[in-house]
Amino acid sequence: MAIALILAxxxxxxxxxxxxxxxxxLAGRPLMQWSVDVLREVAEIERIVIALPPxxxxxxxxxxxxxxxxxxxxxxxxxxAAGPGDPILVHDAARxxxxxxxxxxxxxxxxxxxxxxxxxxxxxxxxxxxxVKDGLVSETLDRSxxxxxxxxxxxxxxxxxxxxxxxxxxxAQATDDAWLIERAGGRxxxxxxxxxNLKVTTRLDLRLAEMLIAARAA
Numbered sequence: 001m002a003i004a005l006i007l008a009x010x011x012x013x014x015x016x017x018x019x020x021x022x023x024x025x026l027a028g029r030p031l032m033q034w035s036v037d038v039l040r041e042v043a044e045i046e047r048i049v050i051a052l053p054p055x056x057x058x059x060x061x062x063x064x065x066x067x068x069x070x071x072x073x074x075x076x077x078x079x080x081a082a083g084p085g086d087p088i089l090v091h092d093a094a095r096x097x098x099x100x101x102x103x104x105x106x107x108x109x110x111x112x113x114x115x116x117x118x119x120x121x122x123x124x125x126x127x128x129x130x131x132v133k134d135g136l137v138s139e140t141l142d143r144s145x146x147x148x149x150x151x152x153x154x155x156x157x158x159x160x161x162x163x164x165x166x167x168x169x170x171x172a173q174a175t176d177d178a179w180l181i182e183r184a185g186g187r188x189x190x191x192x193x194x195x196x197n198l199k200v201t202t203r204l205d206l207r208l209a210e211m212l213i214a215a216r217a218a
Contacts, residue, residue: 001046002107002154003085004039005078008032008093009051009067020053022093026206027213033059034096039089041100044107046085049078050093072171072180076164079157086157087111090177094200095151097212103152106191110154117159117186120178121193122147147190150197153178159186 008022008031022032029037032050036059039045050058051067051074058064065081067074075090082088087110091098102121109119125146131139153176155163163180164171174180178188200206 001085002042002044002087002089003079003082004042004045004048004089004091004103004152005075005082006032006035006039006048006050006062006091006093007067007071007074007078008035008056009053009071009074010094020056021200022052022056024200024206026096026200027210030059031096031200032093035091035093035098036062038098038100039091039103042103042107044104045089047082049082051075051078068171070168070172070174072164072174072177073168075160075177076171079160079164087154088157088160089152089154091152092199095197096200096209097196097198098152099197102191102193102197106152106154109189109191110156113189115187116189118153118155118178118181119189119191120153120176121150121197122190123150123193123195123197124148149176149178150193150199151176155181159184 010021024031039048049063052064054066065077068077106119106121125143125148129141129143129146130137159181163184181188196212198205200209
């Protein structure tokens, strides 16, 4: 059975909430509660562990650990506390519009393809992307080959443990955990997700999430 790790250890400094972002209210619930509630619906998931800022209370019935200084350190700490289980699903609490369907699809993509070490949710890029250096465009990238990466990301446990067994300096470079798998020579499959699986980074994102939640309930 799978284990879900929810990353909610961010300070919320960029959001400007004056408290951990995991506790910011979204449509009547703390931000982190949305991911917890959805992942509880996924039959393949046996246990949920959430990485939180020290002193932050965990949702009822969920194991918690103090998060690390960077996201992949939080993954390492949560995984160490999680107990037995495979595969491992990692999700950012800052993506509260996760659906149980996407979580299941990402888990199944990994289970059904023995040639890959991880499966990640992502969407094709629709904007033109340019590489910029010193304020000048140096290259326009072919967007047909570019995808914007989201969570959940699902890993074979042994592959994730090996990938996390690196120095703190390397962990600090990882903006997502699939990069650590790639760096170790692993193969990562992609599951097409939706732009609605947005990341709440700013107050505008929070307003968009509230509108999408209201539209789902209508």
